[in-house]
C-alpha cells in the first residue's frame with residue numbers, strides 16, 4: 425500500500441517557509457444533494473488563517489458519513505454557508521501559522537478533525553482541497569510510524585470512539601457490545617475498549633465476511649447479524665455502543681445500571697446520543713497506543729482513492745459497506 429510522504433517545501437525559500445497560492449484545487453458543492461452536486465474546481469479560494477489557526481497543506485483526507493449527511497442537507501439549519509468544501513479529517517504539513525499559535529511551526533506533520541463541532545458551524549473550507557485552515561487546538565503531531573493515509577483515517581472516528589466510551593463511563597473490567605464493529609468508528613472502538621480502557625469482554629456485530637476482522641481487532645465475541653439477533657442472545661453488557669442506529673434494541677441488552685451510547689438514530693433512556701467534539705488533545709493522548717501498534721488504523725481495501733475519484737469514494741462510503749475508513753490520497 426502507498427506510503428504517503430510530505431510535499432517538498434518551495435525551493436526558493438528557507439526550509440521552514442512555504443509559498444502559499446491564493447487559489448487551489450478542491451472539491452466543492454454550492455447546493456445540497458447527491459454526489460453529483462460535487463464539482464472539482466481549480467479556482468477554490470485558499471482559506472485565510474486566523475490568529476489561532478494554522479494553514480495545512482493537505483496530503484491525505486478521510487471521508488465520514490457526516491460529510492454525505494451534511495451534503496444531503498440533513499444539518500442545514502446549523503451548517504456553515506454554502507459553497508462548501510467537504511472533509512473533516514486531514515493529515516498534512518503546516519505551511520503557515522497565525523500569530524497566537526504556540527505549539528506548531530511550518531514543516532510540522534499534523535493530523536486532526538478540522539471542525540470542533542461536527543454539526544454546528546462546521547468549517548466551510550474542508551480537507552478535500554489542497555489547503556485547509558484549522559485551529560491549533562484541533563490538531564496533533566502525526567506519529568512518525570504512521571503514513572499520511574493512516575493518520576488521516578483516524579481523527580473523527582477515534583475521537584468519537586474515545587468520547588463515547590468516556591461518556592458511557594466505560595472502565596477496566598467492564599463488558600461492552602459494539603453494534604457495527606467493522607465500520608470506521610466501531611473498528612477503533614473495539615481496539616480502544618480492549619487496549620486503552622481494559623475491557624473484560626468485547627462483543628461486536630458485523631456480517632459474515634467481517635467476523636474474523638472483528639476478532640483480529642480484539643473482539644472476544646463476533647456476532648453475525650445476518651444470522652443472529654443480538655437481542656435474542658443471553659448476554660447482557662455493562663455498556664452498549666451503538667454505531668448503526670439500533671438504539672431501541674440496544675437498551676434491551678444493557679445490564680441494570682449500565683449505559684447505552686448511541687451515535688445515530690432514535691434512543692430512549694437509559695440510552696443517550698452525543699455528537700463528537702474535535703480536540704487534538706485526544707489524539708495526543710492516544711499517540712502512544714498508535715506509535716506502539718497497540719491501536720491500528722483500519723483502512724478499507726478500496727482505499728486510497730486519488731483526489732479525482734472523490735465522487736466514487738463517496739458513492740462507496742454511502743453503500744454502508746465500508747470496512748474501516750475510506751481515505752483520499754494523494755490530494
Ligand SMILES: NC(=O)C1=CN([C@@H]2O[C@H](COP(=O)(O)OP(=O)(O)OC[C@H]3O[C@@H](n4cnc5c(N)ncnc54)[C@H](OP(=O)(O)O)[C@@H]3O)[C@@H](O)[C@H]2O)C=CC1
Pocket residue numbers: 488489490542580581584603604605606607608609610629630631632634649667668686687688698699700741744745746747748
Ligand atoms: N454522533 C457522532 O458524533 C458520530 C456519529 N457517527 C455515525 O455513526 C455511524 C457509523 O459511522 P461509521 O463507523 O463512520 O460508519 P461506516 O460507514 O464506516 O459503517 C460501515 C459499516 O457498517 C456496517 N453495518 C451496516 N449495517 C449493519 C448492521 N445492521 N449491523 C452491524 N453493522 C452494520 C457495515 O458492515 P457490514 O458490511 O458487515 O454490514 C460496514 O462495515 C454513522 O451513522 C455515522 O453517521 C459517526 C461518527 C460520529
Ligand SMILES: CC[C@H]1OC(C)=C(O)C1=O
Pocket residue numbers: 489490493542543687688689698699700
Ligand atoms: C446526529 C449524529 C451525527 O453527527 C455525526 C458526526 C454523524 O455522523 C451523525 O450522524
